[in-house]
Amino acid sequence: MFRRKLQALDYHNPAGFNCKDETEFRNFIVWLEDQKIRHYKIEERGNLRNIHSSEWPRHYDKYVQDVNAPFKAEERQETIDWLLGLAVRLEYGDNASKYQNAKPLGTENSKPSEPLINLDVSNPDFKAGVTALANLLQIQRHDDYLVMLKAIRILVQERLSPEAIAKSNSSKEGLPVTLDKHVLGFDTGDAVLNDAARILRLLHVEELRQLQTKINEAIVAVQAIIADPKTDHRLGKVGR
Structure with missing residues (x-):
């Protein structure tokens, strides 16, 4: 073999x-x-x-x-x-x-084909490759390797494309925050502790925003798969 x-x-x-x-x-x-x-x-x-x-x-x-x-x-x-x-x-x-300069036989006059049209989903190399990528990107495994491949593609487009990486690496200057303008809702009796509590509250709000962003990204990824005309969401699996 x-x-x-x-x-x-x-x-x-x-x-x-x-x-x-x-x-x-x-x-x-x-x-x-x-x-x-x-x-x-x-x-x-x-x-x-x-x-x-x-x-x-x-x-x-x-x-x-x-x-x-x-x-x-x-x-x-x-x-x-x-x-x-x-x-x-x-x-x-x-x-x-x-x-680099080699051409497959019979392709001199042929038009570019669909990238995945000749993909053999039963090939052990294909399954092993998709599984390895899913593990590397921490994507949940699925019985249908094409579904996993599609999830990988979505993640790569959203997170690992040159545009996404450039955006992630771009410097962000923080805006100055005036703590006394943020209402704490209680008083510890100590001005320093009050400021510390305001900072913790601001950090918590920022964490909630980041969590909501991740939830939105997950929803987009799921919707992209469900929107596929080959997907029968009533059965919970991809039609073949």
Whole structure:
């Protein structure tokens, strides 16, 4: 099941790779990290390279978590497939110049197609990628991966677009506040304590405003999904 990805990565034995062989599996993980993924610095790879150590499974489990794999280390086949997909994407990124001017066969005169028209939602790489993004962005998981992908798109547009980031990073100068103009509603008998209470009340009001903003953003995101003509909100799921 891994043969095509192993071939794409120039693995020395793509046809005979046996992930159930513990020694071969451990050597494979070391090769994948050393040659393709390179998540750790060279000096940090010692624990993985020590494949004969009784502590190796624990270090492998940490490695799986460190690369943000959406599977547990004991889910060996799923994790290997995800790591291979990550390695292929990184390999393409490292060698992008090879493909910059390449055109798929038969596309010379074709018009740009819909970006997701050929998307295979049953592909394990697609599911793993969407799950990893959802975990990274702290988006609640959903049985329908397209719904999760749509929620990710909305969040990226609202929070991570260049315009949103620029707006977030723009400096905001605070307006001077005259505390004695804000009615406290009670008197502590101490002018300093009164001012402190006014400041706390102003901070609380600002927190409420921020909370309302987040609630509004959540409502917009939900409405965007419900407004999709493919969504049957009466059934609580997306129509296929």
